[in-house]
Amino acid sequence: MPIDVSVVVPVYQERDNLAELVARVQQALQPTGWSFELICVDDGSTDGSPALLAELAAQRPWLRPVALARNYGQSTALQAGFERARGRYIVTLDGDLQNDPADIPALIERLQQDPDVDMISGWRRQRQDKALSRKWPSMLANRLISWATRVKLHDYGCALKAYRREIIERIHLYGELHRFIPSLAKEAGARIVEVPVRHHPRTRGQSKYGLDRTFRVILDLVLIVFFLRYRQRPLHAFGGLGLWLLVPGSLILSYLAALKLLGQDIGGRPLLMVGVMMVLMGVQLIVAGLTGELLIRIYHEGAARPQYHTRALPAPRREA
Ligand code: UDP
Ligand code: MG
Numbered sequence: 347m348p349i350d351v352s353v354v355v356p357v358y359q360e361r362d363n364l365a366e367l368v369a370r371v372q373q374a375l376q377p378t379g380w381s382f383e384l385i386c387v388d389d390g391s392t393d394g395s396p397a398l399l400a401e402l403a404a405q406r407p408w409l410r411p412v413a414l415a416r417n418y419g420q421s422t423a424l425q426a427g428f429e430r431a432r433g434r435y436i437v438t439l440d441g442d443l444q445n446d447p448a449d450i451p452a453l454i455e456r457l458q459q460d461p462d463v464d465m466i467s468g469w470r471r472q473r474q475d476k477a478l479s480r481k482w483p484s485m486l487a488n489r490l491i492s493w494a495t496r497v498k499l500h501d502y503g504c505a506l507k508a509y510r511r512e513i514i515e516r517i518h519l520y521g522e523l524h525r526f527i528p529s530l531a532k533e534a535g536a537r538i539v540e541v542p543v544r545h546h547p548r549t550r551g552q553s554k555y556g557l558d559r560t561f562r563v564i565l566d567l568v569l570i571v572f573f574l575r576y577r578q579r580p581l582h583a584f585g586g587l588g589l590w591l592l593v594p595g596s597l598i599l600s601y602l603a604a605l606k607l608l609g610q611d612i613g614g615r616p617l618l619m620v621g622v623m624m625v626l627m628g629v630q631l632i633v634a635g636l637t638g639e640l641l642i643r644i645y646h647e648g649a650a651r652p653q654y655h656t657r658a659l660p661a662p663r664r665e666a
Contacts, residue, residue, distance in 0.1 A: 347432070348432055348433070348434060349380075349381040349382060349383060349432050349433050349434070350380035350381045350382060350433060350434055350435065350454075351375060351380050351381070351382040351383075351433045351434070351435050351436075351437060351450070351454055352382070352383050352385060352427075352431035352432060352433030352435070352436045352437070353371055353375070353382065353383070353384045353385065353436075353437045353438075353439060353447075353450065354385045354387065354424060354427035354428060354431055354436060354437070354438050354439075355367065355384065355385070355386050355387070355427070355438070355439050355440070355441045356387050356389055356420050356423035356424050356427065356440075356441060357386050357387060357388050357389060357391065357395055357399075357423070357441040358388070358389040358390070358391055358395075358417060358420075358423070358441075358554055359391050359392070359393045359395065359551060359552070359554070360391070360395060360441040360442055360550075360551050361391070361393045361394050361395045361398055361551075362550040362551055363441055363442050363443050363550050363551055364386070364395060364398050364399060364402065364441070365398070365402065366443060367386075367439075367441055367443055367447070368384065368386075368402050368406070368409060370443070370446075370447040370448070371384050371439075371447045371450075372384075372406075372408075373447070373448070374447040374448045374449075374450050374451060375447075375450060375451070378451050378454075380454070382408055382433070383408045383409075383410055383431075383432065383433065384408060384409050384410065385410045385411075385412060385427045385430055385431060386399050386409070386410075386411045386412070386441070387411075387412045387414065387423040387424070387426050387427045388411065388412065388413045388414060388423075389414050389417050389418060389419070389420070389422070389423040390413075390414050390415065390416040390417035390418065391417075396411065396413040399411035399413075410430065412426055412427065412430060414426060419521070419522060420522070420524050420554075421519040421520055421521055421522055421523050421524040422519070422520060424438060424519055424524055425518065425519040425520065428514045428519070431511075431514065433511065434510075434511055435454050435457055435458075435508060435509065435510060435511065436508070436509045436510075436511055436514050437450050437453065437454070437506070437507070437508045437509075438505055438506065438507050438508075439505055439506050440505040440506075442548050442550070442551055442553075443546060443548075443549070443550075444474070444505075444545055444546055444547070444548055445468065445504070445505055445506040445543065445544075445545065445546075446506075446543065446544040446545075446546065448544070449468070449506060449543045449544055450508070452541075453466045453468075453506075453508035453541065453543075454508060456508075456539075456541065457508055457509075457510060461660070462537055463537055463538075463539050464509065464510045464512070464513050464531070464535075464536040464537050464538070465507065465508070465509045465510070465513050465528070465531050465536045465537070465538045465539075466507060466508045466509075466538070466539055466540075466541050467499055467501070467504065467507050467528055467538060467539070467540050467541070468501065468504040468505070468506035468507055468540075468541065468542075468543035469499070469500050469501045469504060469540045469541060469542045469543060470501050470503075470504050470543065470545035471500075471542040471543075471545075472544075472545060473501075473545050474545045474546050474547040475547070475548075476547070479557060483557065483559075483560040483563075484503050486560075487502060487503070487525075487560065487563050488500060488501060488502050488503070490564075490567060491525075491526070491529070491563075491567060491570075494567055494570075494571050495526070495528075495529040495532075495567075495570060495571060495574060497528050497529050497532045497538065499528055499538075499540050500540060501540070502525055502526075502528065503525065504543065504545075506543050507527065509531070509536075510536075512655075513531050513534060513535075513536045516531075516534035516535070516655055517530045517531060517534055521566070522559075522562060522563075522566055523566065523570070525563060525566070526566065526567075526570045529570055529574060530570075533573075533574050534655060535654075535655045535657065577642070578642070578653070579639075580634075580635050580638025580639055580641070580642060581632075581635035581636060581638065581639050582635070583635065583638075584631045584632065584634045584635030584638060585631065585632045585635035585636075587631050588627075588628045588629070588630070588631030588632035588634075588635065589628065589632070590628075591624045591625070591627050591628035591631065592624070592625060592628025592629060592632070593628075594624060595620075595621050595622075595623070595624025595625035595627075595628055596621075596625060598617060598620060598621035598624065599618075599621040599622070599625060602615065602617060602618055602621060
């Protein structure tokens with residue numbers, strides 16, 4: 347049976363935050379009259395979080411805890427929650443109460459009232475993380491991701507987001523791709539707006555990430571940019587570069603061959619090496635592109651993943 351709102355929260359070693367989280371989500375959603383559920387996905391915590399969740403759920407039919415077998419990471423925890431969500435609208439939050447559950451109703455109302463918006467991304471305008479070692483990398487990451495994926499947002503790192511259900515059904519999270527949900531959602535046809543939300547300092551528990559995350563974000567960014575631009579046409583990505591090497595390489599070798607025919611000795615010329623390398627690499631890249639094309643066919647046909655999504659046509663305007 348479908349319900350109105352699913353709230354999905356990944357939880358890893360957040361025992362001391364859980365009771366308040368559950369209470370604050372209830373406080374925010376119960377007065378609205380919407381049917382709702384809170385899906386807390388425990389990501390292999392060893393601090394007793396799963397037991398506490400089970401206890402809290404005993405008297406709250408709308409609280410649905412899920413316990414993953416081990417620590418898989420935030421993206422997989424979110425994905426597990428998404429697969430269980432029954433809501434027409436789906437909201438995500440962090441489990442550490444840095445996001446404010448009281449912001450949820452406004453986001454849902456916006457989705458209900460504005461048919462042109464499929465996803466709302468929170469913007470922590472007054473970010474409450476003290477350390478500069480968090481703010482600077484995050485600022486840089488926001489700029490870099492916005493520029494590279496052409497989805498302009500001020501705040502990619504905010505966990506508080508709201509979606510229409512269809513969007514979530516179209517994306518699949520793994521690795522550490524949760525940071526790129528807006529890019530993935532846009533690729534899946536979503537229209538995204540950014541809305542300022544509250545942000546609080548973490549008062550209990552510890553952050554699970556350090557500075558090393560910055561470097562992984564850069565690698566993931568390469569993956570995402572490639573995925574978004576060339577997923578449908580890998581031959582253009584690899585083959586394009588391949589041609590740029592193959593054509594000049596062939597010209598160089600033809601030139602050297604002509605010299606050879608004229609009786610010159612070309613064996614010691616560095617240009618020969620350059621030509622051979624360019625031709626070899628060019629051919630290899632084109633082959634890589636062709637292999638990519640084969641993989642894309644398997645990707646779309648094998649997993650029955652649609653190549654595109656459609657949206658409902660706007661209702662025709664009535665003549666006055
Ligand atoms: N989290 C998770 N699995 C992990 C790491 C984190 O489910 O392996 C959860 C964590 O419990 C929190 C959210 O993801 O609800 C964000 O983590 P955190 O607050 O540590 O990140 P930060 O806010 O410091 O960027
Ligand atoms: Mg946090």
